[in-house]
Amino acid sequence: MTAASPPAPTRDRILDAAEILFAERGLAGTAVRDIASEVGLNPASLYNHFPSKLALYEAVLERGVRPLLEVLHDTTAADPLQDGDRIIEVLMDHLERTPHLPRLIYQEAVTGGEHLVRLARVWIKPLVNEALSVLKRNPNSGEWAEAEYPLLISAWLHLIFGHFAMAPLLSEVFDEDTLSHENLARQTQFLRKLTLRVLGVSNPGPQ
Amino acid sequence: MTAASPPAPTRDRILDAAEILFAERGLAGTAVRDIASEVGLNPASLYNHFPSKLALYEAVLERGVRPLLEVLHDTTAADPLQDGDRIIEVLMDHLERTPHLPRLIYQEAVTGGEHLVRLARVWIKPLVNEALSVLKRNPNSGEWAEAEYPLLISAWLHLIFGHFAMAPLLSEVFDEDTLSHENLARQTQFLRKLTLRVLGVSNPGPQ
């Protein structure tokens, strides 16, 4: 950010490279050597910063997921009665700046790897519960049975994260960069509109 | 299915085992040896049926994706004016019988690998175009601008395929098998309801 930002410390450069490669190729598909070479480093040097490939992978996951959850938590904490509108914007904004993260999460989610359990229980479950309670407090969503709330939340996750995670496919299908700033703004608008409709708010109010 | 169904030919047993393992662990994460051992075969024998691991992977993909698209095509061809309701049912039914397939597709989609291009252009794109023209013919969807149709279709794909592909994560989060027959039926119902709401049909009719 400063005029002459100092070169990122090696540890961070490793995390950056690893995040991209893990997101693209998954854990098994990424060679330590490739990460190192991306950083301009000898593979052995990498072990001065992380004790193992797995530890690096977990650090990447941690570095990506923690701020995401904090952002979400902060948002819901600030205004517990919100109808999901604000959170969409915040989430989309955050993900725009870490576009690899959803792919990383999807890799884990699809393969059902070891970290998934922690990812699910420690990180995602609390969030889902929070969302559930928001829905329950919110009379707007009255047209949906309470048994359907989990499905609503799942759907909502699919829509937001899916847009990022599936970007390679979508960009190919629609012949445009679905992660461009313009398209992300459009997607945000779309999701807000969709949410309003789905939650059946007749008068969205000062939105 | 018959009383004494003959043992599946080796080639099919290989494809079956490979489909599961590839879906679980991805291409890079799956060892040929593991596939072979799952089939009760020497790794070398596998090469009597497929010239390489990659060729096997492609055969798995092909075998899974082709019938899926045919089902979709047949459905839309039979009743071009449908509002997506019937297609949801058909799709969910089909995927229930090949629950690994969406994971396979998501692996490819997230990775952005070589096969993705073909997957996207040859298989998915025509389908999306078909869906687009259905939407355009359908006055019900009038509350959505034509520019938003692609987003609607993407959203719809995320919801259907995401439910299957992310099953490992969702099952962990919601503490139940999200792919059980019961849950799939519920999800189908949910999607139909959602579709109706989203496409703004005032009088959904006898559905």
Next chain:
Amino acid sequence: MTAASPPAPTRDRILDAAEILFAERGLAGTAVRDIASEVGLNPASLYNHFPSKLALYEAVLERGVRPLLEVLHDTTAADPLQDGDRIIEVLMDHLERTPHLPRLIYQEAVTGGEHLVRLARVWIKPLVNEALSVLKRNPNSGEWAEAEYPLLISAWLHLIFGHFAMAPLLSEVFDEDTLSHENLARQTQFLRKLTLRVLGVSNPGPQ
């Protein structure tokens, strides 16, 4: 030879293909599968004709070397006093019809394989001895010490067999097919002239 020569029996077609491939790539460099495919046969079928790859190799060697030695023996037996002139012609003629053989022999000779010992002792040594006795009987070669006779014979072998065995290299260097009939005739002439000079025959006589 007949107007409609019957198709060569499989066994011979295998030997033919093997001879070429072994000559080109050596024993280790030739896969049974390649020989079979050259014959248009399944590798397994090949084992109906030869008990093993090694046995096939030895059969190829035997089929090539035996007639060669017989020709040589017959020639020296017919006219023990000849000065090498006739034998050059006979040998070159024979090799022109089995041009792969010298390469096969060279592969063995260079690598010093197991068969080399038999090749050397059983086949080549008697011949060399015969040649030695011819030289000893021949007063023409008087300018060479008897200790040099083995060197003369070696040289002579190098010249004749080398021309065939090294054909790939020579053809590349001299930009022409050194095994063409024309070039072989020229080489034959050259060797006769060379022999005359080396053996120091003042008046070659009616040759």
Next chain:
Amino acid sequence: MTAASPPAPTRDRILDAAEILFAERGLAGTAVRDIASEVGLNPASLYNHFPSKLALYEAVLERGVRPLLEVLHDTTAADPLQDGDRIIEVLMDHLERTPHLPRLIYQEAVTGGEHLVRLARVWIKPLVNEALSVLKRNPNSGEWAEAEYPLLISAWLHLIFGHFAMAPLLSEVFDEDTLSHENLARQTQFLRKLTLRVLGVSNPGPQ
């Protein structure tokens, strides 16, 4: 050679071992594992020094052939009018110190492999041309037609290189080590005498 010569660097030890094994068994017949074990190294370690078996093979070829050609070039450059006498000595001396090289070259020459083309065009052809011009300048060789010069040169190559390359066979046939220092000296003498005779020098002078 010094009192305490430092241990040869690993790379050179690999090249040494590879040279011997490749010469003995050819490229296809030599296992990377065998080279490594000869050096007392894990096969994987070998790949820290050479990117592939083929690259190692080419390095061996290069390391052997280049100095050979430099020696030849230097010799002919120093005394363009020489009659081949000096060059025989130089060549035999050099080959005595790298006795595996001719076998390596013969393997390639017989096989007609990929490297042969470069070997032939880049390395051997210039040398042959040089030899041709030497012959043309040399009135001694007047008894040979210019069209025969290439054959003379080929013959000469066969005699020198053949003696080394075919050593396993010749040693077996003549029951002695044809590469012993004594025998090489004898062969050198023989070749000089032969050259004089063949090139038709009437008075060989103080030889």
Next chain:
DNA sequence: GATGAATGAGGATTCATTCAT
């Protein structure tokens, strides 16, 4: 911190060979 060299385990694939059909 960085690196070149080393390594055991494993990874895909090839190979010669066998056997039931």
Next chain:
DNA sequence: AATGAATGAATCCTCATTCAT
């Protein structure tokens, strides 16, 4: 006599990791 399928042993090579420098 031919073949498809099976296999144990090798083959080349990659991988994550270690260690001395």
